[in-house]
Amino acid sequence: MKLWDNISLALKGGGGSLRPPLGRSYIAAYGGASFSGGAPSSYVEQVREAYAENPVAQRAVRIVAEAVADAPLAPMNDALAGLIAADNEGQSLLETLAAHLMLHGNAYVQVICGADGRPDALYTLRPDRISVEADETGWPVAYLYRAGEHQTRFPALDAMGRPAIIHIKTFHPTDDHYGLGCLGAAAKAVAVHNAAAQWNRALLDNAARPSGALVFDPGPDGGVLSTEQFDRLRAEMEASFAGSGNAGRPMLLEGGLKWQSMSMTPADMDFVALKAAAAREIALAFGVPPMLLGLPGDNSYANYREANRALIRLTILPMTGKILKALSAALGAWWDDTRMRVDRDQIPALSEDRASLWKRVSEADFLSPEEKRAMLGIE
Structure with missing residues (x-):
């Protein structure tokens, strides 16, 4: 500069x-710095500004997506376990789906069948390249995948009523076919946080002094x-x-x-607080307690253990459950038993909740042993 x-x-x-x-x-x-412009409008620009260039947004997405991929799953069909555990071009299937849902609000899985007619592999597709083709009544009949000038059309169901594309989406109150991601809600806070970082760099380039x-x-x-x-x-x-290389040089x-x-104005001094507030808004949009991101000034939780429990219960488990339920429902066209769920007994952070439940159920004398086993999820 x-x-x-x-x-x-x-x-x-x-x-x-x-x-x-x-x-x-x-x-x-x-010596001053001026930054203008609002939040980017296109998805690619928002991803570049948030996930590629903003440390708070990137860390929030990675915390949730990697935790979803590492969630312990209950025993399931061996074929399903192999499909879920297989890498998706070097990336975890569940991690990629969770990241797409957080950023875009939509995740698409292409089902590849083998010679026996059963799914042989599951591949994720970039959601910004997918568009839904609806019939005259508004129901999806196909998915169009565009990569450059090439376009591929995937029917929603094949001749036997089995899906070629599994569409997983978050809730969108005003759209029938597409989900709503967290990136749009965080875009303005990301723009403010990035502008604050540029402001701080401009001050360093000016020998860390105001104008x-x-x-x-x-x-x-x-x-x-x-x-x-x-x-x-x-x-x-x-x-x-x-430049900073001439800092302190006599004039x-x-x-x-x-x-x-020129001394720092109140507006300049408020920039630090503004950046911290923007960082907390980004964490809020992605469902991650700010304490887990190392953000100062936010002590909503008594300690890190409580913040971790809140993250698991309010963000990670619902996200994992949504993905597993969607995959189970779609793959049910090939297998009878496609139940997939998270084994909460294997999550250390929830051990206290589980112990408390076991204690209350065991002390309930009015329940039969069969009812107690059902309440504890024991077959």
Whole structure:
């Protein structure tokens, strides 16, 4: 960032003249930073701004997606277990689906059948490349996948009523065919957080100090800087004082010039609090307690253990359950028993809840042994 990129010269009057009015002082201020523009509108731009460039959003998505992939599953059909555990081009199937649901609100799985007619592999498709084709009544009949100029059409159901594409989506109150992701809700907070980071970098480039000003006093004779003098001063400032590498370098002023430092304004000082508030909004949008992201000033939970329990119960388990139920319902066209669920007994963070349930059920004398086993989920 060049020092003079944000120069504001009071001497630039009508007609673009570099000369100030005679007999008046003028100020050449520089060193500040200005950022404009709102949140990006397209999905690709939002992913770039949030997941690729924002540490809070990326960490929030990865915490949830990786936890979904590592969730302990109850015993299931061996064929289903192999499909779920298989890598999806080097990535976990459940992790990829969870990330797509959080970011886009939609996740698509292509079912690849083998020679025996049963699913041989499950592949995830980029949701931003998929569009739903509906019939005259509004029901989906096909899915169109576009990659560059190539387009592939997948019927919603084959001749035997089995799905070629499994569509998993979150709730969208105003759309019949597509889900609503967290990225749109977090987009403005991400834009604010990224702008705050750019502001801090601009201050570092300016020797970690706020803007200052060169003040020229024309004196009683009303002298002014010529165009040549102004250009020479600008070149010297860029060469000798721009960037953090010249921090603390002494400045030699002459000819009526003096340096006037500008202190941080209340708006500048509020930027730190604004960045922290934006980070908490990002974490809120993705369902991750801010404490787990190391964000200061948020002590909603007594400790990290309670925050972890809240994350598992309110975000990870519902997300995992949604994915497993959708896969189970679709794969039921090939197998009779497609039950897939999370084995909560194997989650250490929920052990206290499980122990409390067992204690209450065991002390209920009015329940029969069969009823107690049913309440505890024991077959």
